[in-house]
Amino acid sequence: GENVEQHPSTLSVQEGDSAVIKCTYSDSASNYFPWYKQELGKRPQLIIDIRSNVGEKKDQRIAVTLNKTAKHFSLHITETQPEDSAVYFCAASGLSGSNYQLIWGAGTKLIIKP
Amino acid sequence: SQTIHQWPATLVQPVGSPLSLECTVEGTSNPNLYWYRQAAGRGLQLLFYSVGIGQISSEVPQNLSASRPQDRQFILSSKKLLLSDSGFYLCAWGYGQGREKLFFGSGTQLSVL
Numbered sequence: 001g002e003n004v005e006q007h008p009s010t011l012s013v014q015e016g017d018s019a020v021i022k023c024t025y026s027d028s029a030s031n032y033f034p035w036y037k038q039e040l041g042k043r044p045q046l047i048i049d050i051r052s053n054v055g056e057k058k059d060q061r062i063a064v065t066l067n068k069t070a071k072h073f074s075l076h077i078t079e080t081q082p083e084d085s086a087v088y089f090c091a092a093s094g095l096s097g098s099n100y101q102l103i104w105g106a107g108t109k110l111i112i113k114p
Numbered sequence: 115s116q117t118i119h120q121w122p123a124t125l126v127q128p129v130g131s132p133l134s135l136e137c138t139v140e141g142t143s144n145p146n147l148y149w150y151r152q153a154a155g156r157g158l159q160l161l162f163y164s165v166g167i168g169q170i171s172s173e174v175p176q177n178l179s180a181s182r183p184q185d186r187q188f189i190l191s192s193k194k195l196l197l198s199d200s201g202f203y204l205c206a207w208g209y210g211q212g213r214e215k216l217f218f219g220s221g222t223q224l225s226v227l
Contacts, residue, residue, distance in 0.1 A: 032214050043204060043218035044158065089158060093214045102214060106157045 002027040004092050006105030014113050019080055021108045023090035024072040032093035033066060033073045034102070039086045047088075048075070077110075085112045116141035120205045120219030127226050133178075133192040135222050137205030140186065146208035147188040148216065149180055151201045158204070164188060200226045 003026040013019045023033075034049035050057045050064045050073065057064050061080075066073040073092075077084055090105040120137045127133060139145050149161040160173045162180035170180050177196060181189045188205060205219040 032212070034215065036216075041223075043221055044216075045218070046215055049215065093212070101160075101163075102216065104158045104160075 002030060002092055002094055002103040004090060004103050004105045006090050006108055008108060009106065010109045010111070012111040012113060013080055015080055015082060017080055019075075019077045019084070019110055021075045021088055021090070021110070022072060023074070023092075023105050024070075025092040025103070026071065027092070027094050028068075028071060030092040030094040030103075033064070034091050034093070035062075035064060035075045036089045036091070037086045038089065038107075044089060080110075080112050082112050082114065085110060116207070116209070116217070118205060118207055118217060118219045120222060122222060123220065124223045125225070127195050127224065129197055129226055130194045133190070133195050133199070133224070135190040135203055135205075135224075137188045137190075137219055138186055139188075139207050142186070142207070142209070144185060146213045147182065148206040148208065149188065149190050150204040150206060150218075152204065153201045162190070195226045197226050200224055 004023055006023045011019055031052040035047050036044040037047045038044040048059050048062050048064050050066050055066055061078045063076040087107045087109050089107045091102040093102050117140045146165050148163045150158045151161055152158055162170055162172055164170050164182045167182050167185055178192050203222045203224055206216040209215050
């Protein structure tokens with residue numbers, strides 16, 4: 001079945017710098033790749049996603065890139081701000097029977113240093 | 115608009131006691147529903163998902179069970195809680211193309227003592 005690995009587990013960056021989180025997946029049939037942000041004690045929230053027919057997607061300071069050949073995708077956050085501090089989860093989705101299922105990475109704790 | 119309600123927000127239960135967590139969705143019909151658990155500082159573990167009334171799929175064998183008595187109601191239960199059942203429980207519903215985008219409830223922090 002699908003397996004998703006996420007790195008690094010913790011990332012500390014200076015405010016204003018960029019942050020990059022990477023995920024690799026194993027199932028070449030996976031076709032949907034979302035990123036979720038979870039602040040401490042809160043629910044995970046979808047921040048950006050990409051489908052396998054697109055190589056890159058951007059939303060203001062956040063972007064996601066997908067390399068289908070290498071089977072990895074990355075989250076890029078530019079001009080980081082204190083409110084970007086959170087745990088970020090990647091996931092990969094593929095059709096399993098008649099349903100889509102998300103397989104999750106273990107999460108990256110992003111710390112923005114003032 | 116669609117909303118998801120999950121309660122209670124926090125729960126402290128003794129070992130061996132029963133559990134019932136409820137989740138309801140408004141503003142949509144026939145949603146895909148999910149129960150996730152998150153141990154402290156850890157990732158998301160899918161426990162159960164349901165694509166319709168009475169249809170439950172279990173991802174992890176354990177002493178928990180789930181039921182979907184109504185289209186927009188999803189219940190997580192246990193007859194006897196274990197210490198290892200402590201964690202942050204999240205209900206979610208799937209939307210969008212293929213229903214793979216998840217919107218999570220606010221979660222229940224369960225402490226088993």
